[in-house]
Amino acid sequence: MARIVIADDSQFMRTLLKNIIEKAGHEVVGEASNGQEAVDLFKKLNPDLVILDIVMPVMDGMEALKKIIEINPNAKVLMCTGLGQQKLVIQAIELGAKGYIVKPFQAEFVIKEIERILSG
Amino acid sequence: MIFLNELDKAMLESFIEEVTSILERISELISLGDIGADQINELFRLFHTLKGLFASIGFERTKELIHKYEDLLSDYRGRGASLSDRDRAQLSAIVNLLEAILANIDQGEQQFLRDIEELMLRFSEEESKAGKAEEKASPKEKGLTRIEIRIDPNEALVAAKMLIILKQLKDKGIEYFLISPDIKSIEDGSVQDRSLIVEVPSEKAQTTIELVKNIPGVTSVTSVAEHEETAKETILTHRRAEALPKTIRVDSDKLDRLLSIVENLTVLSNRLIAIASNTKNDDLISVVNLVSKAVGELREEILSIRLIPLSYIFSKIPRIAYDLANKLGKKVEVVIEGADVEIDKASLEKLNDPIIHIVRNAIDHGIESPDERRAKGKPEKGKIIVRARRSPRGIVIEISDDGKGIDVEKIKKKALERGLITQEKLEKMPKEELFSFLFIPGFSTSDKITDVSGRGVGLDVVKNTIESLGGYVELQSELNRGTTIRMVLPPTTLIVRALIIRSGNVRWAIPVDSIISIQEISDAQIREIASQKVVLYRDSFVPLLSLSRIFGLEDDSENIVMICGKEKKIALRLAEVIRHMDIVVKPVPSVIRGFRGITGVTILEDGFVAPVIDPEALVRFVG
Numbered sequence: 001m002a003r004i005v006i007a008d009d010s011q012f013m014r015t016l017l018k019n020i021i022e023k024a025g026h027e028v029v030g031e032a033s034n035g036q037e038a039v040d041l042f043k044k045l046n047p048d049l050v051i052l053d054i055v056m057p058v059m060d061g062m063e064a065l066k067k068i069i070e071i072n073p074n075a076k077v078l079m080c081t082g083l084g085q086q087k088l089v090i091q092a093i094e095l096g097a098k099g100y101i102v103k104p105f106q107a108e109f110v111i112k113e114i115e116r117i118l119s120g
Numbered sequence: 121m122i123f124l125n126e127l128d129k130a131m132l133e134s135f136i137e138e139v140t141s142i143l144e145r146i147s148e149l150i151s152l153g154d155i156g157a158d159q160i161n162e163l164f165r166l167f168h169t170l171k172g173l174f175a176s177i178g179f180e181r182t183k184e185l186i187h188k189y190e191d192l193l194s195d196y197r198g199r200g201a202s203l204s205d206r207d208r209a210q211l212s213a214i215v216n217l218l219e220a221i222l223a224n225i226d227q228g229e230q231q232f233l234r235d236i237e238e239l240m241l242r243f244s245e246e247e248s249k250a251g252k253a254e255e256k257a258s259p260k261e262k263g264l265t266r267i268e269i270r271i272d273p274n275e276a277l278v279a280a281k282m283l284i285i286l287k288q289l290k291d292k293g294i295e296y297f298l299i300s301p302d303i304k305s306i307e308d309g310s311v312q313d314r315s316l317i318v319e320v321p322s323e324k325a326q327t328t329i330e331l332v333k334n335i336p337g338v339t340s341v342t343s344v345a346e347h348e349e350t351a352k353e354t355i356l357t358h359r360r361a362e363a364l365p366k367t368i369r370v371d372s373d374k375l376d377r378l379l380s381i382v383e384n385l386t387v388l389s390n391r392l393i394a395i396a397s398n399t400k401n402d403d404l405i406s407v408v409n410l411v412s413k414a415v416g417e418l419r420e421e422i423l424s425i426r427l428i429p430l431s432y433i434f435s436k437i438p439r440i441a442y443d444l445a446n447k448l449g450k451k452v453e454v455v456i457e458g459a460d461v462e463i464d465k466a467s468l469e470k471l472n473d474p475i476i477h478i479v480r481n482a483i484d485h486g487i488e489s490p491d492e493r494r495a496k497g498k499p500e501k502g503k504i505i506v507r508a509r510r511s512p513r514g515i516v517i518e519i520s521d522d523g524k525g526i527d528v529e530k531i532k533k534k535a536l537e538r539g540l541i542t543q544e545k546l547e548k549m550p551k552e553e554l555f556s557f558l559f560i561p562g563f564s565t566s567d568k569i570t571d572v573s574g575r576g577v578g579l580d581v582v583k584n585t586i587e588s589l590g591g592y593v594e595l596q597s598e599l600n601r602g603t604t605i606r607m608v609l610p611p612t613t614l615i616v617r618a619l620i621i622r623s624g625n626v627r628w629a630i631p632v633d634s635i636i637s638i639q640e641i642s643d644a645q646i647r648e649i650a651s652q653k654v655v656l657y658r659d660s661f662v663p664l665l666s667l668s669r670i671f672g673l674e675d676d677s678e679n680i681v682m683i684c685g686k687e688k689k690i691a692l693r694l695a696e697v698i699r700h701m702d703i704v705v706k707p708v709p710s711v712i713r714g715f716r717g718i719t720g721v722t723i724l725e726d727g728f729v730a731p732v733i734d735p736e737a738l739v740r741f742v743g
Contacts, residue, residue, distance in 0.1 A: 081277070086309045089280040099284055102276050112336035119334075120291065 002048040002118050005030040007038035007064065008080065009056045016105060017051065017080075024111045035059030039067045042075070049118060051101070053080045054088050062092060069096040076117050131435050132225065137369065139173055139222055142166050146215050155203035163211075164193040170218070179229040181236045182221060188243050189214055210242055231302055234264075234319065265325040266299065266344045267332075269316040275337040279309040282316050285332055289320070294328055296320045372465060375426055382419045383704045389415050390701055391725040416702065428468050430508050430517070431459035433475055437506055440476060444483050451490055451501040452483055458508035463515055467589050467609060471517070474582040478519045478605050479504060481578075486523030486603055496600060498522065511686075514591065514719070514734075520604040526597035531557050538563070555595045559583045582607075590708050590720050592737065610705060610719040610734075618703045618722070620730065622696040624668020624676055627730045629703050629722050630692075634735050636683040638697060643679070655691045657683050665738060666693040670717070684735035692735065701725075705732050 004026055008014045011033075018028045029045050032038035035052070036059040042050055050068060052061040059067075061079060068075050079092045079100040089100050098117045101110050146166055149159050167190040175183040192207060203211070217235050224231065275281050283306055289296050299317040320328045325343050332341045389412040396408040438454045445452040463471070487493075487502030494500055505520045528551055535541050535557050541549075557563050561580040582605075583593050591609035618629040646664060647654050654661035662683060668675045677693040684690060705720035708731075717738040718731045 086277045086280055089277055090283055090307065090309055093280060093283050093287060100277065100280060109336045112334070116334050116336065120288070 002026045002114075003029045003045070004049045004051065004114075005032065005038065005041045005045060005047040006051045007032035007035065007041075007056065007061070008051075008053040009033050010053075013053070013103070017110070020105060020107045020110050021114070023107070024114070026114070033057075035061060035064030035067075038064045039071075042068050043071060049076045049078060049114065051078045051080055052097075054085060054092070055082075062088065062095070065092055065095055065097055076120075078113065078117060131432060134432060135173060135177060136222055136225060139170065139218070140369075142170055142173075143215055143219055143222070146211070150208065150212060150215070155208065157197075157200050157202075160193055160196045160203060164190065164197060167193060179221070181233055182218070182229050185214065185217075185236050185239055188240065192243070210239070213239055213242075227302060231299070234297060234299070263322040264297070264319045265322040266317060266319045267325065267328055268340075268342050268344055269318070269332055269338055270340045270342075271314040271316065272337045272339045273314065275314075278314055279306050279311045281335075281337050282306045282311065285316060285335055285338070286318075288331060288335060289318070289328065292327070292331060294320055294324050294331075296328075370425075372426070375422065378422050379419075379426070382415065382422055383706075385415045386412075386419060386702065386704050387723055387725065393701075394725050412702075423464075424462075426465050427462035428465050429460050429462050430468070430471075432468060433472050434459040434506060434508070437476070437479055437504075441479055441483055441504055444480055445487070445502075448484065449489060450483060450487050452487055453501045453503050455503065455505045456507075457505070461508040461510060461515060463609070470585055470589060471607075471609075474585050474607070475506070475517065475519065477578055477582060479506065482519060482521040482523065482603070486521040486525075488524050492524075514608055514610045517607045517609070518604055520602060522602040525599040525601050525603055526555065526558070526595075527599055528554055531555070534563065552596070555597065558595065559593070616703055616705055616732070617700065618732065619682075619700055620698040620703075620724070621682070621692075621694045622698060623666060623692075623694040624671070624673030626668070626671075626673060627698060627724060627728065628667055629730045629732045630682070630684065630735060631732070632700065634684045634686065636685070636689065638680065638682045641679050641681050655681060657689065657691065660689075662689045662691045663739070664691045664693055667733065668695075670738065685739065686736065688736055688739045690735055690739055692738075703730075703732065 004021055006014055006017050006021070006028055008017065014031050014033075018031070021028055029047055030041040032041050034056045038050060038052060039059070041047075052064055052068075054061040056064075065077055065079070068077055073096070075096075077097045079089060079097045080103065081089050081100055082103050089097075092100070098120065099113050101113055146163065149155060149163060152159070155163070167186055171183055171186045171190055174186060189211070196203065196207075217232065217239060220235075221229060221232050229236070269285060271278055271281050282301075286296070286298070286306075297319040299319055300315070301311045301313045305311040318328075329341045329343060332338055389408070392408050393405075393412055396405045399405075434456050437456065441452055441454045482504055483502070487504070488496070488498075490500040493502065503522045505518070507518045507520075509516050531554050532546055535546065535554075536543065540557065540560070540563075558579050563580075579593075579595075586593050586607050586609065589609055591607060594606040594608070595603065596606070597603040616629075616631045616633075618631050619635060621628050621630060641655055645655055647656070647661065649661060653664040655664050656662075664681070666675055666677045667673075668677065676695045678695055680694050680697065682692045682694060682697075684692060703722035705722055708718055708720055717733055717735075719734045719737070720732040721729050722732055724730050
């Protein structure tokens with residue numbers, strides 16, 4: 001069982017994601033509604049995995065990713081993206097994101113990707 | 121050496137065309153069965169050409185591979201033996217690889233380096249077997265396994281997925297070679313392919329497969345080690361298929377036949393118009409007009425197929441210029457303008473040598489050494505301008521240099537020595553005409569002219585070539601300022617809107633582009649200046665000429681005058697204006713070649729031939 005922080009400005013999306021994660025037997029230890037909160041939670045909770053939405057207010061996912069990688073270069077970050085954001089995703093991967101999941105979520109894929117990153 | 125990014129499209133196309141035809145010939149030879157001494161001789165020659173072609177575009181490793189095989193063929197030539205099965209297989213493999221490289225030519229040879237190395241390795245195996253390289257241990261098994269990874273068709277972000285896969289391999293310390301697609305298309309997200317092909321060390325193949333299988337969005341991971349040849353062929357076919365639809369090659373004779381059929385059609389449709397307009401049947405006239413328009417469009421299309429941009433020649437000029445300048449210890453700068461001007465393929469081929477020749481001459485004899493230029497207060501770097509443009513006269517190609525120019529006094533001296541002219545006539549001769557001596561065969565090649573003023577070696581050849589294309593050459597030169605050679609070719613668009621006129625019982629066609637106005641004049645308006653008849657046109661005197669008189673026919677001119685010309689105007693006196701029509705301009709028959717005023721001939725609807733006149737060229741007849 002892994003400890004996971006999720007960051008998304010939509011309460012609905014967070015709940016959806018949380019359900020998927022918990023069904024797979026992992027624990028969501030923190031929820032953030034923007035990038036800044038996500039970075040703070042990462043520092044405070046030192047989770048096994050952070051899932052970051054790319055588009056968020058205050059501080060977006062890309063910025064949060066940079067901060068998190070600065071704090072811990074080996075941090076496991078999964079980006080969460082809509083369609084048509086391939087360029088941003090590629091950038092995120094180059095910045096150190098370990099993977100990505102695409103909205104709308106397909107539970108099976110999300111879990112597979114999480115497992116892959118956790119085991120890597 | 122030209123590198124690929126400097127090659128423009130036309131060059132590249134011609135490169136591809138040439139290599140393709142060589143590869144086709146090689147394939148033909150392979151398919152013919154036993155490859156004996158004769159075939160080996162031909163193969164040797166073909167490989168030699170291929171080597172040069174790939175070297176010229178900077179494909180070093182490809183060139184070396186071809187070179188290796190050329191060496192092998194050379195051995196065979198010495199022994200007079202037939203090609204062994206093994207070397208035949210190698211030949212096929214090389215042809216396959218070259219076809220694949222050709223199909224992806226714009227991506228460079230990088231992505232094929234592995235394939236090239238592999239084929240190179242087969243040579244060294246052969247060598248060690250033959251005992252040529254005894255010491256060399258048997259070539260180390262490279263042990264690479266090719267793995268194909270297919271991405272889920274539902275995966276939205278293919279490029280990101282591929283990047284994740286590659287990153288995963290890297291993170292796990294698996295060294296990989298990316299075979300396809302190229303990394304650039306992944307990084308910029310433009311990749312279209314859903315298949316990722318990598319090569320990994322064979323001992324890591326299983327780990328790789330397990331690892332990649334676990335990445336969501338990957339549908340299959342297959343090792344193609346056991347079927348390497350098949351896999352490679354699949355890739356090659358795949359690449360070849362991509363390049364297929366762009367062009368088809370057509371025998372240019374076929375195009376010529378098409379063109380001549382369409383030219384006949386044009387003449388016939390002109391006759392049809394003449395007949396139809398006599399019937400006063402509006403329906404018939406309108407249909408005939410539509411037919412004529414369609415014929416015109418058809419002809420334009422066929423002509424455009426035959427057109428090739430001058431860049432095909434122009435693009436190699438800088439390289440030739442710099443090479444030569446280097447050799448001569450000179451400095452030059454080359455400016456190219458109008459490389460996109462298109463010209464008929466046949467003309468283009470003939471123009472190549474004259475243009476290159478003039479450029480070489482300009483550097484060899486025109487441009488001074490840096491010291492000399494400095495002493496003259498010129499920039500050290502000489503300047504060569506090669507410029508093409510379309511004008512109503514046709515296509516104008518100019519090659520200018522800012523070198524030492526041509527010394528008119530030397531020409532005079534030479535002309536007198538050779539007894540080509542009397543002192544008296546020489547004094548009266550305008551400068552422009554003096555230059556025409558340079559076009560006399562053998563005149564310019566004589567020592568002094570070439571040494572001192574340079575220009576001239578082979579200018580007669582240039583002149584003949586251009587005239588055979590229905591054009592003419594002009595030369596301007598200013599001592600110490602430079603020289604310009606201008607080649608004017610008749611328009612490649614062989615159909616021209618022209619006015620048919622009569623003068624001296626001959627009908628002439630004058631392109632409407634060059635006609636300014638037609639007016640009647642009274643005798644009082646005609647003046648004589650320096651024994652040249654002139655008419656007043658808009659505040660200036662324009663020389664008055666008669667076609668019939670110029671060409672020695674009976675002069676039946678009325679007081680109808682046509683003002684024509686762009687830069688230089690002339691007034692043509694004529695007997696009758698007949699009518700406008702689209703004419704097909706055909707090359708000047710050799711009997712009347714040499715009259716610069718005639719750019720071609722056309723066949724009128726009644727079957728008679730009318731010369732096509734370039735009014736501006738007639739200005740020369742004015743003393």
